Amino acid sequence: MPDAAQQMRTAESAARVPDVVVITGMSGSGRTQSLHVFEDMGYYCLDNLPPRLLLQLAELVGINSGVGRHLAVTCDLRSQGLFDEFSDSIKQLREHELTVSVVFLDTSDDVLIRRYDENRRRHPLAAQGESVSSAIAREREELASVRDAADLVIDTSHLRTSALRTRLRRAYSELTDQQLMEVSVFSFGFKHGMPVEADLMIDVRFLPNPFYDPEMRTLTGNDRLVADFVLGNPTTEKFLDAWYRLLDVAMPGYVAEGKSHLSIAVGCTGGQHRSVAIASATAAYLEKSGYHVSLSHRDLALANVRTS
Numbered sequence: 100m101p102d103a104a105q106q107m108r109t110a111e112s113a114a115r116v117p118d119v120v121v122i123t124g125m126s127g128s129g130r131t132q133s134l135h136v137f138e139d140m141g142y143y144c145l146d147n148l149p150p151r152l153l154l155q156l157a158e159l160v161g162i163n164s165g166v167g168r169h170l171a172v173t174c175d176l177r178s179q180g181l182f183d184e185f186s187d188s189i190k191q192l193r194e195h196e197l198t199v200s201v202v203f204l205d206t207s208d209d210v211l212i213r214r215y216d217e218n219r220r221r222h223p224l225a226a227q228g229e230s231v232s233s234a235i236a237r238e239r240e241e242l243a244s245v246r247d248a249a250d251l252v253i254d255t256s257h258l259r260t261s262a263l264r265t266r267l268r269r270a271y272s273e274l275t276d277q278q279l280m281e282v283s284v285f286s287f288g289f290k291h292g293m294p295v296e297a298d299l300m301i302d303v304r305f306l307p308n309p310f311y312d313p314e315m316r317t318l319t320g321n322d323r324l325v326a327d328f329v330l331g332n333p334t335t336e337k338f339l340d341a342w343y344r345l346l347d348v349a350m351p352g353y354v355a356e357g358k359s360h361l362s363i364a365v366g367c368t369g370g371q372h373r374s375v376a377i378a379s380a381t382a383a384y385l386e387k388s389g390y391h392v393s394l395s396h397r398d399l400a401l402a403n404v405r406t407s
Contacts (some may be wrong), residue, residue: 116273117198118162121189124204125238126223127211128256129255129263130173133204137171139359140279148172150188157197159281171271173198174297176224176238185245200271203242207256211235217291230299242269247257261357268357276387280353281360286320286378288370288398297364299349301342301377307332310370317404329376341376343384350390370398 103360120142122133131146138144143160162170174185192199206214215222215231223235246252253268255263268279289292294300309315309325317327329335354359365381366375375396382394 100152107121116169116271117200118268119192119197119199120156120202120271121199121248122170122171122173122202122204123151123175123185123242124202125206125211125228126175127214128206129258129260130175130204132260133202133267134171134173134264136264137271139234139272140268140272141171142171142365144170147172147174150185152196153188154191154197157195158190160296162197163379176241184389186248200250201248202267203246203252205254205256207247207254208232208406209241209311210256210283212247214282214405226286241275249299264357264359267336274391275389277350278356278391280358280392280395282385282388282392283360283395284378284382284392285362285395285397286370286374287363287396288368288374288401289365289366290369291401294362294364294366294397296362298353298362301362303338303365303367303373303377306338306367306369306373306377311367318372319396319399319402319404320372320377320379321399325372327375327378330380337378339380342381346385347388350388369402371404375399392402 121135122130122137126129134144134146145156145161148156153174156172157170160168160170161167189199189201212231212235222229222231222234222238224238225231251267253263260267269276272279284296289302289304306329309318309328312328313331315322315325315328320326320329330339350361363381365378367377378396381395382392386392
């Protein structure tokens with residue numbers, strides 16, 4: 100279980116997360132990518148919403164009902180004249196006691212021009228025969244007042260997608276950095292095939308094998324007798340000390356990269372004894388460190404297990 104300090108940080112995060120996040124900014128600056136980040140964080144998301152519908156949508160999906168749900172939308176000049184109502188719509192949300200944060204994504208003109216050139220797309224606001232640079236300049240002018248009033252301005256000119264994801268998560272997630280990454284820990288048996296989906300894989304076939312003890316042969320790493328045998332071995336104790344220190348270095352690095360899911364595989368010969376015990380110990384260690392962890396045992400159903 101997370102310690103008291105971690106629980107306090109989570110509570111503080113929940114308290115500062117707004118009811119509604121409105122994403123706007125320059126076309127080509129990463130609005131759609133940003134919306135996907137909010138979707139991964141559990142927000143109700145909608146792209147290109149006319150501003151006048153913000154309050155109606157918030158009420159429709161129960162943002163103000165006290166259920167702890169949050170809304171994220173993109174609003175931009177594709178709405179044309181409706182965008183003129185942007186400021187009034189934000190004010191209306193606040194008058195209805197909804198907390199709102201406006202995120203403005205900006206990008207330099209030269210980067211935007213290059214992106215449109217590489218993607219061979221026309222600017223969504225460009226009139227017939229109008230150049231990309233002219234459309235960008237016009238859009239920037241029309242958005243100047245919105246940018247000035249934004250709660251958060253992010254320049255994505257040279258920002259990697261992972262860095263953008265991290266900035267948005269840290270600003271608008273109820274979870275800690277560790278909890279934002281889904282960690283899947285699973286055991287497997289090498290004789291049943293290598294796991295292709297693993298990001299990290301550890302081979303524990305060097306540990307003493309309970310299989311050769313008749314009393315434990317038909318048990319699993321979930322049984323106390325086997326778990327005590329595996330985890331209480333001096334070799335295992337040395338291994339776990341080194342393994343946990345490796346995780347203490349690697350896990351924060353994956354978090355910093357903005358990785359949304361990490362898969363850790365622990366393998367032994369049959370996926371019945373050693374790998375099950377070590378995978379369970381690994382999951383417990385990571386949970387204690389504040390990560391959101393799921394635990395499974397891929398090949399346990401294939402084992403010759405004693406039934407009571």
